[in-house]
């Protein structure tokens with residue numbers, strides 16, 4: 378790809394309203410900000426913009442501002458490779474936003490970010506060797522157009538505007554308030570209120586300890602239990618290294634390695650000895666729960682550890698709320714909402730002033746952007762991923778999809794390195810176009826669902842398999858590998874194995 382445009386975008390193209398950039402990044406979350414950092418570092422002459430539909434940076438961490446919102450990954454691996462993390466291992470949403478702000482400041486990224494800009498459509502023209510990107514500006518409804526040589530999709534995996542809100546019988550007669558954590562009302566006062574939180578995952582388990590002291594009582598209503606782990610808020614090693622005044626970038630790297638090793642061991646156990654891991658998780662919870670607590674009923678998941686994310690409760694704060702009697706758990710299904718609360722299948726009625734529906738996301742494929750390639754609409758369900766980074770038959774487009782079970786951001790750095798290698802390779806070849814293409818030896822390759830339910834079967838993924846692209850049965854058409862594998866594979870990926878066609 379020959380890149381001659383200046384580093385800041387300028388109006389250009391068919392009409393004065395069309396702005397051209399070398400690279401157009403969609404999304405100003407952890408992925409988009411990381412992608413911009415790597416792009417700018419490796420290719421300082423390339424012009425780029427970051428478009429985001431929301432009115433601020435942070436993606437997930439801007440959308441989710443409910444009480445207690447925090448990471449469940451450690452921030453040494455959730456933080457970028459290039460920017461040391463200075464806080465506790467598990468961080469509040471606001472601390473993550475502050476960290477992202479520091480990256481934006483250090484890299485002077487703010488001038489590249491355009492908020493309120495929702496990408497609606499992207500059309501590739503082989504003749505022009507560029508994408509035309511149609512954008513709707515959220516604050517005034519204005520229609521804007523960009524052209525770009527390369528589209529870098531950092532849009533995350535779910536719809537930020539529309540959370541997954543199941544409709545239960547009788548909801549309309551409930552006299553209280555129903556809220557979703559994705560749309561938490563800023564002024565919601567829970568003091569003295571009876572709250573029922575529907576859900577059992579990370580969101581429910583972070584929200585409950587955060588509101589338990591203020592509310593009269595919080596009930597976690599779950600259909601089925603999840604796995605929990607209660608690590609310390611900050612790794613002992615981090616405390617020691619900081620006490621010894623070790624340089625921050627060393628501490629960051631050492632802790633990244635420590636957490637990665639811990640995680641790899643967890644992954645190994647999950648694959649090789651799932652029963653052992655199950656027993657370990659159960660045993661580690663026992664001493665933290667109130668005496669006589671029905672662990673079998675409330676904390677014994679029906680799936681193997683690893684098939685969904687393990688929820689992290691630092692210092693066991695969820696369990697402390699249970700011990701103090703500020704929170705309780707009901708494991709049952711919803712029969713109906715009533716005027717006063719929720720009746721579950723056992724017949725018990727859970728009275729509530731506020732019901733929090735921690736029911737998760739609506740998955741969104743590539744930010745719900747309508748793609749066309751040379752006037753042909755792209756049907757993603759017919760496409761295959763190239764290393765979880767590009768899509769068959771779609772030229773000059775990369776996407777960032779992080780890890781589900783490990784820190785998302787570890788993959789942002791890895792993917793950005795590979796995109797950088799592809800850019801450099803194109804430059805060497807004098808190519809302006811790269812298209813992942815099935816090779817003759819891939820003909821008849823068995824296509825697999827986006828996520829194998831045996832491997833990862835979270836509800837929001839299973840609900841959306843039918844709209845997602847596929848993976849193949851061999852490299853480079855696979856994705857969702859473990860981080861330990863990708864650390865080896867991605868940096869060495871052969872860019873001339875015939876699966877990427879350059880012109």
Ligand SMILES: Cc1cc2nc3c(=O)[nH]c(=O)nc-3n(C[C@H](O)[C@H](O)[C@H](O)COP(=O)(O)OP(=O)(O)OC[C@H]3O[C@@H](n4cnc5c(N)ncnc54)[C@H](O)[C@@H]3O)c2cc1C
Pocket residue numbers: 403404405406407408409428429430431435436437438441446447448449450451455494495496497531532533534535537579580743744745746777779780781783784785786
């Ligand atoms: C409460 C919560 C806690 C989490 N904790 C962790 C954790 O501890 N560890 C972990 O690894 N993962 C965690 N995750 C997963 C998390 O989503 C990822 O870690 C990561 O934040 C994803 O970043 P992203 O930039 O790829 O996408 P997002 O954060 O989803 O950001 C994408 C951005 O793209 C924008 N966008 C999307 N489509 C368009 C469009 N068409 N046009 C313009 N803009 C668009 C959106 O507005 C959004 O701002 C958590 C998720 C939630 C909800």
